[in-house]
Ligand code: SRM
Ligand SMILES: Cc1cc2nc3c(=O)[nH]c(=O)nc-3n(C[C@H](O)[C@H](O)[C@H](O)COP(=O)(O)OP(=O)(O)OC[C@H]3O[C@@H](n4cnc5c(N)ncnc54)[C@H](O)[C@@H]3O)c2cc1C
């Protein structure tokens with residue numbers, strides 16, 4: 001006979017415990033009650049949802065199929081208001097009664113609402129659930145004045161999210177410094193400066209006395225009389241355990257439901273896990289210890305009593321990109337017998353402090369750089385004797401690469417604090433299940449699916465252990481901004497950075513170099529579909545003056561000649577311009593167009609105007625040309641109109657930037673006279689259809705292009721090219737030609753994500769291409785409106801002459 | 813030290829921010845860089861193969877402000893004129909003392925060649 005196990009609370013701790021029970025040989029009929037209407041989701045990532053970094057679907061932990069497949073009854077949207085211990089039943093507000101043999105209470109906690117006048121006004125929110133996040137998202141936006149009450153972890157994450165949604169955000173904090181439970185005063189100051197540099201206003205020692213306004217909040221009053229306008233308020237002033245129903249039922253409750261080391265309550269058939277519990281005076285606000293609880297209970301409730309719950313070392317990590325904070329243990333350095341080791345670098349915004357007693361770590365604070373937090377956490381948990389490391393406590397052992405670092409960790413080391421996955425468990429999963437990618441590892445072990453900060457470590461473990469590990473190209477862009485290009489795209493998008501300098505200021509060394517600046521210029525352009533802040537000082541000289549620099553400092557001018565087709569009038573103009581400007585060399589290029597070489601910088605705008613032709617983009621990482629053969633227009637073998645198709649293809653894609661130069665060709669039959677099989681994108685005509693091929697090259701190396709798709713109509717061929725083109729723009733690494741790109745991703749993936757993708761995915765690619773295209777224009781039109789001093793040198797007589805220069809300024 | 817007089821060249825607004833602009837003066841080809849709070853001036857001639865430094869990207873190398881030559885990416889220190897990369901003891905570029913006073917860019921012809 002199966003036992004009925006009822007679970008109150010469909011949140012992180014309760015469902016995790018059920019997952020663990022499923023791993024044991026159990027004999028339960030499980031029913032989970034949750035008052036939220038959503039399936040089990042990752043509450044930690046609500047901050048990311050608010051920040052626009054994650055969609056609601058991304059944070060689901062167990063979808064409805066999981067409940068079905070495991071025979072679990074889910075009762076969602078149902079609030080339990082009474083537990084009858086005598087009759088072993090629970091009752092919902094909606095009026096239904098359920099009997100149980102065993103009961104697990106996992107009701108979590110609720111936001112604490114301080115007694116402030118007007119707190120019930122519209123526009124005053126808490127931030128705990130997915131619905132809260134949705135409400136906040138709906139109301140936030142540009143021009144909204146938001147005030148966050150509380151400068152703890154939750155308040156700051158909410159503040160950053162709202163600010164990224166466009167709100168003007170002020171954080172009001174009661175304490176003397178931010179995150180005062182996790183940071184000392186100096187740490188709080190460092191964090192404050194960091195947040196202010198991100199654009200969030202912060203006031204400490206701020207006592208809120210009232211919310212003003214009629215029905216809807218309009219302002220916040222402080223005890224010093226200050227009035228702040230506010231159309232949106234988030235109260236994040238702490239949490240209190242949801243232990244009310246347990247108390248009324250007669251269970252032993254202090255602040256939280258009292259549990260022992262097996263998570264048993266004062267009633268033999270009732271257990272509790274999560275933030276609603278209290279263990280030896282400890283309350284909980286982070287998931288790591290709750291998952292410990294879940295494991296211990298799952299074992300003991302299924303008759304496998306083993307390890308016990310022993311409480312935890314508090315450790316906190318702030319999840320705001322660009323404002324790293326890590327804190328663990330007791331960081332009070334005024335205590336008797338402790339030593340303090342610290343590092344402060346105001347210009348880098350880095351603050352680190354370690355508290356030691358008898359050469360053992362007791363507390364740690366990291367602000368601005370929390371990259372080696374796991375090392376400190378390990379020392380703290382294991383009570384490691386640090387006598388030998390005293391000389392380089394704060395500097396990570398320089399020789400140890402990530403891999404070696406990971407290798408040195410003990411098997412018991414918890415790699416993923418959020419999900420409580422140990423190094424040993426990860427290695428076992430890699431071996432037994434043949435995992436070789438991070439995605440597989442996440443899927444099978446749940447490591448790195450919480451806050452995600454252990455992804456790097458998981459990656460190194462894969463690298464060290466998996467025989468099939470394929471190096472994922474996650475190289476950092478440059479030491480000036482030490483992030484991979486994928487991360488940078490994500491940062492630029494989610495943190496709404498529109499200019500190169502902003503990225504460098506917040507995530508880099510503030511200056512940059514010739515490697516990262518052009519790459520960042522590309523990334524902001526492509527992420528914002530051309531709606532970015534163009535910064536010419538970050539571009540290579542070719543892109544500042546739209547011409548290719550030559551060995552003697554002169555430039556070359558190659559006008560666009562779509563499909564290699566020209567006219568006598570155009571040729572005449574080119575000839576006239578060449579003579580007028582004394583162009584030293586006129587040459588037909590390898591790409592079916594004409595090059596005017598040896599042009600002085602100052603002559604460029606004049607030449608473009610006289611030519612009246614578009615820029616051929618021969619100087620940039622963009623669309624060069626579409627070479628064509630004569631095709632069916634004149635050729636006796638031609639099966640398709642390669643000229644018209646090539647001209648149209650060039651017209652659709654020209655003027656856009658790409659990760660590296662993109663060269664295309666269209667041929668009218670497989671004889672391939674314009675070499676389409678060795679181009680980045682090639683169209684090969686055949687009787688009644690087109691082959692679209694990609695990733696070809698005949699440069700440094702020769703690579704035959706791969707077939708993307710064969711289609712019947714010219715329009716379909718143009719669309720397929722456009723899909724691949726935009727996909728390459730969005731996923732290519734800067735300076736990666738398509739021949740490397742398709743090899744890195746594999747053609748299967750490329751096809752699946754482009755021509756064989758779902759209709760809405762394809763439409764998305766085409767729409768984004770169109771948006772970029774709508775904002776793009778012929779670079780040579782800058783001749784009509786040159787940036788100040790883009791082309792002309794300053795001429796000054798020997799004794800200097802300021803007046804002339806003053807006039808020049810007045811003209812611009 | 814040289815005691816040549818300071819010559820007013822132009823107003824600071826005439827130099828694009830974080831970029832270079834060429835100055836022709838006394839038969840010299842000089843690259844002026846507007847670094848925001850200050851101006852630096854070097855001869856517009858890369859020690860490698862005479863590349864136009866003025867067209868380079870401003871960057872840093874080991875804590876020093878540099879320009880990267882657009883032709884073959886030598887990194888030149890804008891303060892000392894030294895080639896920092898690839899070789900730190902490579903040839904130097906001539907530098908000119910420059911300053912901003914009341915919004916005017918002042919330059920002093922440097923008579924002593926900075927050879928290290
Ligand atoms: C002008 C031209 C040669 C000519 O006189 O015909 C040319 C000139 C240059 N090529 Fe090219 N390439 C020219 C057609 C080609 C072709 C043929 C083609 O496009 O069909 C190729 C082989 C196809 C390809 O790109 O895969 C070609 C493969 C390269 C490569 C090797 C690319 C590779 O990844 O394999 C480089 C170097 C690079 O990009 O890193 C290069 C780089 C260059 C640069 C831009 C070098 C530079 O950075 O300064 C040359 C500029 C010279 C100058 O003084 O302006 N050029 N180059 C051709 C201009 C075509 C145009 O109208 O835009
Ligand atoms: C925005 C945000 C960011 C966070 N970031 C982090 C972080 O970075 N790291 C970290 O470790 N932790 C973080 N936390 C805390 C973490 O989410 C919690 O520790 C964890 O969710 C607690 O799990 P729980 O199951 O105890 O409670 P919950 O996840 O809240 O689950 C309890 C569930 O029970 C439901 N419930 C309550 N009473 C009843 C009832 N009477 N009847 C039916 N259902 C009921 C609740 O509605 C809720 O769905 C964050 C929390 C928030 C809100």
Ligand code: SF4
Nearest residue numbers: 629635638668669673
């Ligand atoms: S590719 Fe075919 S159609 Fe085109 S020119 Fe050559 S032979 Fe003619």
Ligand code: FES
Nearest residue numbers: 858861863881884
């Ligand atoms: S000319 Fe400057 S690096 Fe070659």
